[in-house]
Every structure is written in C-alpha cells, then in structure tokens.
Amino acid sequence: MAWTAIFTKTLTANTDGWGGYTLREWIDGGQFTGTASGNIRINLQASSSSALAITNAYIGLSAGGAGADNYLDFTTTPTQITFDTGNPGKSVAAGVTIQSDPIAFPIDGIADIIISIYTASTSGYRRGGGGGSATDIGFKAANEAATVNVSGYNVSGVATNVIASIEAEIIAPADSRLTQAAVLALAGTEDDARLTQAAVHVLGNSSVPSRMTQAGLMVLNHNIVPSRMTQAGLMVLGGDGDDPRLSQAALLVLARDT
Numbered sequence: 001m002a003w004t005a006i007f008t009k010t011l012t013a014n015t016d017g018w019g020g021y022t023l024r025e026w027i028d029g030g031q032f033t034g035t036a037s038g039n040i041r042i043n044l045q046a047s048s049s050s051a052l053a054i055t056n057a058y059i060g061l062s063a064g065g066a067g068a069d070n071y072l073d074f075t076t077t078p079t080q081i082t083f084d085t086g087n088p089g090k091s092v093a094a095g096v097t098i099q100s101d102p103i104a105f106p107i108d109g110i111a112d113i114i115i116s117i118y119t120a121s122t123s124g125y126r127r128g129g130g131g132g133s134a135t136d137i138g139f140k141a142a143n144e145a146a147t148v149n150v151s152g153y154n155v156s157g158v159a160t161n162v163i164a165s166i167e168a169e170i171i172a173p174a175d176s177r178l179t180q181a182a183v184l185a186l187a188g189t190e191d192d193a194r195l196t197q198a199a200v201h202v203l204g205n206s207s208v209p210s211r212m213t214q215a216g217l218m219v220l221n222h223n224i225v226p227s228r229m230t231q232a233g234l235m236v237l238g239g240d241g242d243d244p245r246l247s248q249a250a251l252l253v254l255a256r257d258t
Contacts, residue, residue: 047124
C-alpha cells in the first residue's frame with residue numbers, strides 16, 4: 001500500500017490549553033495538490049510542551065454560506081476519523097505525531113472540507129501561523145466534533161491550521177500486478193521456466209481470484225514448464241476454457257505457441 005501527500009502545511013509553533021474544546025479546521029479545496037478516490041490518512045502533531053489527547057474527530061465537506069462561523073458547518077453527517085485500527089481517539093506525548101487510520105473519504109480538489117477534533121482533557125497542538133485565507137481554525141468550549149450545524153465559534157485567528165498533512169492512498173491499476181517478471185516466467189524465458197510462488201501470488205491477487213482456482217494454481221506452480229501446458233491446464237486456468245478475461249494472446253503465451 002502506497003500513499004502520497006495531497007495537502008501539507010508547516011507547523012511553526014505551539015498552541016496549548018485545549019481541554020474541553022472542539023477545534024474545527026476549514027481547508028480550502030484549492031489547497032489540495034491532488035485528489036483521493038479511496039482512502040485518506042490525516043497527520044497532526046502534539047505541542048512540543050504538552051501532550052495531545054484526541055477524544056473523537058470527524059471529517060466532512062464544508063457547508064459554506066454567510067455568517068461568522070457557517071463555513072465551519074458540515075453539509076451532512078460527517079465521517080468519523082479513527083486511530084490505531086478503529087479507536088475513536090488517541091493520546092500521545094508532547095512532540096509526537098498522530099496518524100489516523102485509513103479513512104474512506106473522497107477529495108476532489110475543489111470542495112472545501114472541515115476536520116473537527118474534540119479533546120476532553122488538557123491538550124496541545126503544533127500549529128501554523130495566525131490569519132490567512134487557505135485554512136482557518138474555529139473553536140468552542142463544547143463537545144461538538146460530530147455536530148453538523150454549529151454556532152458560537154471563536155474564529156479570531158489563533159491559528160490557521162493544526163493538520164500537518166493529508167495523504168491519499170495510491171490505487172494501482174489491476175493489470176500492474178502482473179509484473180514483467182511474471183510475464184517472463186509464463187513465457188519460459190527465464191532460467192526457471194516454472195511460475196514462482198511470487199508470480200503465482202501476483203496473478204492470484206484480488207484482481208483475478210475468480211479465474212485462479214486452487215487446481216489452476218497447482219498446475220501453474222508445479223514442475224510443468226509453460227511449453228508443456230496442456231489444453232486441460234489452460235482450461236483449469238481459465239475456468240471454462242472460453243473465459244473472455246483470458247485473451248487469446250495470453251493463452252498462446254502459456255501454451256508456448258508464439
């Protein structure tokens with residue numbers, strides 16, 4: 001699993017004393033350097049002078065609109081951010097970075113988003129500078145991390161951001177799992193003309209499980225070189241021999257008729 005940063009901000013100072021507060025960070029959609037169609041991860045850091053204890057946190061689209069703090073509203077019920085494989089909160093010592101679990105949340109690089117964090121006990125964040133138009137912070141002494149429509153938030157510009165970065169999971173095309181090494185093994189052009197365990201693993205990955213039966217894997221990974229693959233072996237691999245997902249070219253490579 002690979003990740004790439006699509007939002008990054010420098011944290012330059014500490015902001016402490018956040019026990020019992022909900023902090024909402026608004027991020028302009030134009031600040032994203034990429035998009036996310038699958039999972040994202042969120043990174044932030046405890047103040048260098050105090051611990052950070054997140055009670056719960058959420059992410060959602062900003063409702064925008066007129067009013068002093070209406071841009072801090074969610075459009076609908078937000079998505080919960082979890083930590084350490086499903087926990088709603090996480091506590092770390094001063095100066096330590098927190099990374100969320102992978103979260104299924106799309107980012108299109110256009111819509112503004114809100115990240116809302118509630119800390120029940122005294123906590124501190126590393127933060128960016130005060131003022132600005134690309135990100136902004138609003139806060140209130142209340143447990144409203146999941147609340148859709150909020151009011152009474154202080155938006156005095158104590159900080160512009162506490163989110164250090166947001167990463168998007170890189171989703172590789174399914175056919176990229178069939179590596180050049182696997183193709184060479186299939187064609188019998190390497191010293192070991194049999195399919196290695198690694199090649200079988202690549203072929204049998206989640207993109208093609210329905211056409212790689214246990215029997216087919218046994219045929220491929222046995223002491224049978226591709227040039228001696230029988231028609232029966234090809235039919236096992238393809239399921240019924242006419243599976244449209246196995247092209248004629250692939251069958252020819254396997255049968256060494258090329």
